[in-house]
Amino acid sequence: MSDPEEQLRGDSNEKKKKKEKRSDKKKKKKKQKEEEEEEEEGDQGEQQQAAEKEQHSESVLLRGIFKLGKKSHDVLLTQTRLTWTPIVPETPTGEVCVPQSGVLLLQDVFAVKVKRRRGAGQQSGGAVLGVSLFCCRRRGRRLEEDTLHLHNASAEHTHTWFNTLKELLTGFSSRPRYVKVFINPSSHKKEAVHIYREHVAPLFKMADVRTEITVTERKGHALSVMKECKLDGYDGIVCVGGDGSVAELCHALVLRAQLDADSPKNPVKPALPLGIIPAGSTDVVSCSVYGVRDPVTAALHIILGHLQDVDMCSFWSHGQFVRFGFSAMFGFGGQCLARAEKKRWMPSSQRREYALVKTLARLRPEDYQLCFLPGKTSTRNQSEHRRDQALNAESEAEESWTTNQGLYLSISIMSIPCLSPHVPRGLAPNTSLANGSAALIAVGNTSRSEFIKHLKRYSSSSGQFNFSFVETHTVSAVRIRPRSVTGWVEEEEEEESEEEGNPRTTPIIRSEGAAFPLNVDGELVEIASEVLIRVHPRLITLYGEDVDEADSLASCSCI
Structure with missing residues (x-):
């Protein structure tokens, strides 16, 4: 055989080998693809079987x-x-339609x-x-x-x-069948009765929820009724009103539970949950547990029995119990409320504006000793908490308190986020309803302009704590002691001598024997000297759900 023929034969053999290799590769790829498809079909079949099994796990009634x-x-x-x-009937072409x-x-x-189907005027049948x-x-x-x-x-x-x-x-045991309803006809724009009749009562009637209604006549009326009425027949309590009414009823529920359990020193969790129908100007507590300020949403949470345990605080002064509440404001917040209370004859919106502007115009720090216990996230249930509470009280002197001293414009303690339409993320966005601790927000002495910047940040998404003069802590207890003589007095004849925006380093002048104002859940409480605040995990049950942040994006126009 000649050399050219051998060369041609060798070339053809190499081509055959290359073709065979390519063919083998294609076969391998095809086989691998088929195996992968089979695996996918198997996984899909398993998922479908699991879904069908889950769907048919409950017996069809x-x-x-x-x-x-x-x-x-x-x-x-x-x-x-x-x-x-x-x-879906079969089609003539035999096409399969997947029904929705x-x-x-x-x-x-x-x-x-x-x-x-009933005729006109037909009431039954x-x-x-x-x-x-x-x-x-x-x-x-x-x-x-x-x-x-x-x-x-x-x-x-x-x-x-x-x-x-x-x-x-x-069969849903948490749903109420009989509730005691308190309506505050004076709250905000005096719309509470209308809100209940138009939005809440029809839903309660449709859901077969029976009601016993008390329309409150004065401040403290709900508290006096709660102390005396028999609660055995009720499945829950409902409050129709603003933050003041809610605070009064929450305080009354825990106080009544203490009286029933004969436990004057240790807080006792009430057996009955509280539902809140928002009818106030800010509705901080209802916004915190519902996420929105809407009476229909609140009524449906109550009807469906959605329950949420919520932390509360107890307030003490020199060993004497003052009240229960969710939040407290010293300094700026207390002074604003004190000024507003003196102008009760004004409409509520004008009264708040007046107090805000007046307090900002006379902004001065207060000299405090601030002590606090670092908070820990609580996973204990209420019975465990009650069992340990006496030991905690006895070992108070041994607890490692952190102490700060100085001039403060504002000090806030909040066991809930305190959401509202004006503050969509809440006054205390870093706390929740039931984490067993409270947020301590202390605003040190600064200029008026910087303080206003801090306040304005609450209406935006974040940044209200990004100031050198603001400190925040997670706490389980707080003790506040004024370092100057006790009492706070408004200086009506004071003249503004400093330029706008300059800091004031002289603290508020206090008079001997007078009390200083404390804003507890929007209610004015005057306390002489020291205040001790302790957080009690999951002390009360409210109808609602935990909310990370409110959906409302309303901006604050008060400043």
């Missing part, structure tokens, strides 16, 4: 055909949910009624049309009323479903 709108649906009822799937199913959790249903389920739908933090209509003309079929649904809804 009822199954029937109802019309939703104009289409017939196959409806299934289990212990926890209602599901419906459209009944729906799910409604029974935990979101608060009432069920038999739907009937009528042809059966089906079952109507009244439920709530979430829109962010807001809860809205919604209705699902299941149409079926069979009276027997409809009543079977109605009775079963009614029985399932009765």
Whole structure:
């Protein structure tokens, strides 16, 4: 064989080998792809089986055909949910249509009624049309009323479903059936009675929640009623009013629990939860537990039995108990409220504006000794807390208190975030409803302009603590002691001598024997000398849920 022929034969063999290699690679890739597809199909099959298993893990109590709108649906009822799937007829071409199913959790249903056709003026009876389920739908933090209509003309079929649904809804033990309602007709714009009648009472009636209503006539009326009335028959207490009414009822509930348990020194958690229908000007507590300032949202939380344990504080002065509350403000916050209380004849918005401007114009620091115990996140339940509380009180002298002394413009202690429409992130955004501690915010002496910048930051997203004169701590107890003579007095004849924006280093002049103002949950409390504040984890139960930040983006226009 000639050399050219051998060369051609060698080239062809090499080409064959290369083709075989490429072929083998393709086969391997194809096989690998098939194996991957098989694995994916297996995973999908397992996921589908798991979903089907989860869906059918609950036994089906009822199954029937109802019309939703104009289409017939196959409806299934289990212990926890209602599901419906459209009944789709087969197409002539044999195409498969995937029906859109729906799910409604029974935990979101608060009432069920038999739907009937009635003539004009007919009060009862009528042809059966089906079952109507009244439920709530979430829109962010807001809860809205919604209705699902299941149409079926069979009276027997409809009543079977109605009775079963009614029985399932009765099984939610946290839902109240009988509540004591306190309405403050004087709160804010005197709209509390209207808000209750228009927005809350119809929902309570639909959900078969019975009520006993007390319209308060004066400050302290709710407290006196709570001390004397029998609470055994109620499932909860409802307050319709502003922050003052809420503070009074929360204080009354814990105080009543102490009296019933014969425990004058140690706070006792009340057995009954409190629901708050916002009807005030700021509604700090209701915004903190609902996230929005909306009476319908509040009413639905109460009806559905959404419960949230909340920390509270106790206030003491020289060993004497003063009250329970969620927040306290010394210095600027207390002075603002004290000035506003002297102008009760003014409309509420004008009164607050006047007090704010007047206090800023006469901004001066106060000389305090500030002691606090670092806070720890509490995971203990209330019984454990009560068991350890006596030991904590006895070992108070041995606790490692941190002590600061100096001039302060404002000192705030808050066991809840204190959200409001004006402060969307809250006055204390770094605390929560039930973390077993409070936020201590101490604002040292600075110029008026810098202090106003600090206040304005509360209306924005963040940055209110990014000042050298502001310090924040997480605490479980705080002791505040004025270092000058006791008492705070307003200097009506004082003349402004310094230029705008210059700091004042001279503290407020105090008179012997007078008390200094303390703002506790929007209520003015005058205390002489030392104040001790202790945080009590999960001391009270409120209807609502923990909120990280409010949805409202309203800006503050007060400054």
